[in-house]
Amino acid sequence: MDSSSQPGHPEETKLQKGSCAKRVGFSEQLHSQSEDDDCMVTYTNILQAAGEFGTFQRRLVALTFIPNILSAFFLSSRVILFKKLPHYCDTSWLLAIRPNLTRQELFSLTLPKKADGHFESCRMYSPVQWDFDSIVKYGLNDTQECQYGWIYIKLTKISLVSEFDLVCNRASEPSKAGDIFKAGLLLGSFIIGIMCDRIGRYKTILIMLLFYGVFGFGTTFVPSFIIYKTFQFGIGIAITGYVISSVTLVSEWLLISQRTHAIALAHCFFALGLLLLSALDYSIPHWRLLYLTGSAPVIFLVSYIWILPESPLWLMMSGQMEKAKFVLCTAASINKRTIPPELLKQLNVEKIPYGTMLGLLKEAPMRKITMIMGYVWFSISFSYLGLTFQIQKLQTNMYGTYIALALVELVARLSCIILVEKLGKRSSQVLMLLLGGITCLLQVFIPNEYLSIHLSLSLLSQIGMSAAITVAFIYSADLFPIAFRQPGFCFVSLFFSLGAIFYSLVKNMVPDHPKMFRIICGVLATSGGFLSFLFPQN
Structure with missing residues (x-):
């Protein structure tokens, strides 16, 4: 089945002419199969009349770049900010008695030793x-827990760990912050669909960008770690909310043939955000200054109030026909095109009820697609996070590893454009998941001393999973019908969040078993790849 003929696509949204009933249909079921083709005008015709991928659409895609850079920064900065630091109890009380002691002498007299001869931390x-x-x-x-704080050995940068003393009995705090962040992702998956359908894509995106400013940029100035954790919850909601609402908005302004390029290019800027984070971490010695610099682009998002458009499809579905005509004519004007007046006159629509996540599961064909896509997003989430964690644990140069991961992301996202064009969406999804899963499983049989082979296979796995994320976005936008696209993205986003939560649970249960991690990641990704064969051909 060609993707453009699947029910529910914008290209299947019909405008009836002449003596036909004047309304917009949002699925094939709204039209009689015996109607003459000359009596139908598709939503594609309107977009083509306004300009398929003119200045307006290119500007819309460009507007996703800065938020995607910020999403990468906010999502991945926690890994850098919570790097483990060598630490010992502050025992400078002895220096009041004998001030000229070296650090080794001080530790020998005031710190107990473990069985391996190292000092207790x-x-x-x-x-x-x-x-x-x-x-x-x-x-x-007589021994006791640290009473006067800690000394951080080889401390070259001020991190969250050193500023808030997240060590010893507080060593679990970073993990708790991560759990709160994932709770934000999960809540965002539930509420964003309702917001988008009730107040529109435009207002939802603006609210999420406001969250970026308040909870993202505002993290720079948090006075305590409790406030930091609270802000992480807000950032989690913002990232999920922005991703869902922005992809939906872009999808509804573009034809199917242009979505692949738009989504893949937007994801490339996510990879650039990772590169930016690596560069800032290398050059900036204080976590607050790093956060201030990395989140500073949020200032430019104020301009989105005036330049971000609303979705004409949402306006039609909510019965606001005059506003829909206005935004379509505005787009045509920016593209130096004109929509024929007779075409605009036929834009007469009844208010269409919105789909829900439960509605996706009512009919067997859509239920099958939805559940498989949910599992695919779950497996991608767990495997992507697990593979990233395993690469960071390899004994390699830290900054080199971060840069390599960012470059791998960039290559993977760009490759999706060629893959989808040459192989189609289903084959691309299958190939990337199998690449990520099989290369991950192969590492189980490679001895640990072969570091270069492990690193090569890990990067190949990362390419597969990073590309699988982008293809999943592209494919999901096409598989879900128009009225169900928003709840569809919320549904798969929910499974993505569950995958991240499941990853945290497994990491806490088996923190020192990298082979177990690789087996789970490999099995999930590989099974997701084989299940993707059940998607419709495109």
Whole structure:
């Protein structure tokens, strides 16, 4: 089945002419099969009359670039901000008795040792009111948890860990912040569809960009880690909300033939956001300054109030025909085109009820597609996060690894344009998931000492999973009917969030078993690839 003939596409939205009933239909079921083709005008004709991919559409796609850079920054900065730091209890109380001690001498007298001979990181000898000679002669025996803070060895940058002392009994705080962030992603999956359908794509996007400013840029100035965790919840909602609403808006302004380029190009700027993060982390010594610099582009998002368009399809579905005609004519004017007046006169529509996530599961064909797509997004989420985690654990140059990951993302996103054009969406989805899954499983059989082979296979896995994300966005936009596209994206986004939560649970249960991680990632990605064969051909 060709993708352009699937029910529910914008290209199938029909405007009836002449003696035909004047209304817009949003699925094939709204039209009689015996109607003469000359009696029908599709929504495609309107977009073509306004300009298929003119200045207006190119500007719309360009408007997604800055938010995608910010999404990458906010999503991945936590990995950098929570890097583990060598630390020991602050035992400078002994320096008041003997100020000229070296660090080694200080630690030898005040810190207990583990069985392997290294100093304890989270325990210290209890302070005593003895003279120095007595301490050296008799030694200290009673131990306790760190009482006066911590000393961070080889500290070259101020991170969240060092500023808020997220070590020892507070070492689980970064993980809790990650869980709160994922809870934001999950909540966003539930509420954004309702917002988009009730107040429109335009207002929803603006609210999410406001969240970027308040919770993203505002993170720079958080006074405590509790506030930081609260802001992470807001950022999680913002990222999910922006992704769903922006993809829906762009999809409704573009023909199918242009969506692949638009979505893939927008995702390339996500990869550029990762490169930006790597460069800032390398050159900026304080996490607050890093956050201030990386989130500064949020200032430019204020202009979106005046230049971001609303979706004409949403305006039609909500019964606002005059506004729909106005935005279509505005687009045509910017593209130096004119929509024929007789075509605009036929834009007469009844208010169409919106689809829901439950509605996607009512009919067997759409239920099958929806559940498979949900599993694909779940497997992509878990595998993508798991593979990224495993690459970061390899004993390689830290900054080199981050840059390599960002470049791999960029190559993977760009390759989707060629893949989808040459192979089609279904074959591209299958190929990328199998590439990510099989290369991940192969690493299970490679000895750990072959670091270069592990790194090569890990990067291939990352290419597969990164490309699978982009293809999944493109494919989802085409598979879900117009009235159900918004809840469809919310549904798969929900499964993406569940995949991230499941990843966190597995990581906490088996933190030191990389082979187990690779097996789970490989099985999920590979099974998702084989299930993708059940999607309709395109």
